[in-house]
Amino acid sequence: MSSTDTSAPVTVIGLGPMGRAMGATLLRAGHPVTVWNRTPGRADDLVGAGAVLAPTPADAVAASGLTIISLTDYLAMYDILAPVVDDERRPAALRGKVLVNLSSDTPEASRRAAAWATGHGAGFITGGIMVPAPAIGNRGAYVFYSGPADVFDPHEPLLRVIGEPKYLGADPGLAQLFYQAHLDVFLTALSSLLHATALVTAAGVRAADFLPGVLTTLTGIPAMIGDGAQLARQLEGGEHPGDLSTARMMGATADHIVRTSATFGVDVALPMAVKSHYDRAIAAGYSTRNWTALYEVIKADG
Known part of the structure; x- marks a missing residue:
């Protein structure tokens, strides 16, 4: 049965917050959903909504x-599925199946997993979900696939139920590359937000008096x-023309931070890392160039 049919069955393995959200969204869309999790109790709400809890x-x-996998990393997939492919009672258990792994890992881990799945006769798609669990299935949700x-x-129609599919190409590593790169921005921004809050609260300022205003700095970055x-x-x-914010000027601010x-007495690891980019750019002769010149010392051949 094709996934273009809204009655197409789908399996979800891994019932953390993301797996449970996907299962519930697929059920609401009319798909028969089978679930499995190491801790069966996590399936209770889904079973109550109509999902079937598989014993193994x-x-x-x-x-x-189609099986959607939502686990901590790719090693967890092997832990769960290796016994399946090694079970002599179920020869070729993965043959003809399609695995969509939405767990987080490295691009190279994704490529190895794709080769492993293909070796067992299964199709393999890598994915990276770009929204938190409560946003699954809602407007604005999107997922990278490769x-x-x-x-x-x-x-694709079934996966669209979860969020807008953004297909990147045949390389199984591309979805994880884009996922990790987007999370690079996200995680760094979160750490900087907490660091900045720690900085002002160390001076006696209440977090409530600081955070509402500083969030406009984050949202204003695209315009800048x-x-x-x-x-x-x-x-x-x-x-890197240097007609506005030069590496020297921005580097001085980084040093002041x-x-x-x-x-x-606030942890200096994050601002030191940022300062090091400016120091290296200035040392490389980019002091009067725009802050974007940092790219020249950050990139692989910098």
């Missing part, structure tokens, strides 16, 4: 042509740096 991973995979188009395309296409052209062309943090 092998039963879970057998129940549907892997063979002939494997992805038939299941221009659209992504413009920034991409500058970085790809090595264009380090010294202020040290004065108040």
